[in-house]
Amino acid sequence: MRALLRNKNSKAARSRRAVSPVIATVILVAIAITVSVAVAYWMGGIAGTFTTFEQVEIQNAVCSQDAYDNWVVTITLKNTGTAQTTLISLFVNDVEATPDASAPTDVVDTLTTNLNVTSPTTLPSGVTATIHVWVGRDYGTLSSGTTVNLKIHSTGGMDYLKLITLV
Secondary structure (H helix, E strand, O other): OHHHHHHHHHHHHHHHOOOOHHHHHHHHHHHHHHHHHHHHHHHHHHHHHHOOOOOEEEEEEEEEEOOOOOEEEEEEEEEOOOOOEEEEEEEEOOEEOEEOOOOOOOOOOOEEEOOOOOOOEEEOOOOEEEEEEEEOOOOOOOOOOOEEEEEEEEOOOOEEEEEEEOO
16 A cells, blocks of 8 residues: 555656756746846946047048148048047147138238137037148248148047148
């Protein structure tokens, strides 16, 4: 009789087992993967808000002459960063250019630009802008064929450099 009870109990114990160890392992792995993907998306969202940066690319710089024999350097820039940037000054051979709305017509020994310091040029992310720099013939010791260093400074403390040869 005892043998019958033992068999009866062992059959009952086997019939109560609902999930095999293999299926349980598969379920646990699926849950772990789902939770890790959710955490990765959450961390990526947090990291994205704290890792914005400014990056300006000088895509093109072309030198030509105007009607007054000044060199006109046309600079095309693009903000390829994730944050807006504000350009506040421009230097030619480490001499800061003074802001002016248009090319100088009567003074040829000045260095001017249409980059306005009183209301700085703001470039949102992905936007392209053009800056014109007028370099007078009598400015410094510059002559045709001279390579000059153009440096644009931003409020974020970044400097963007470009070498250009005067024609």
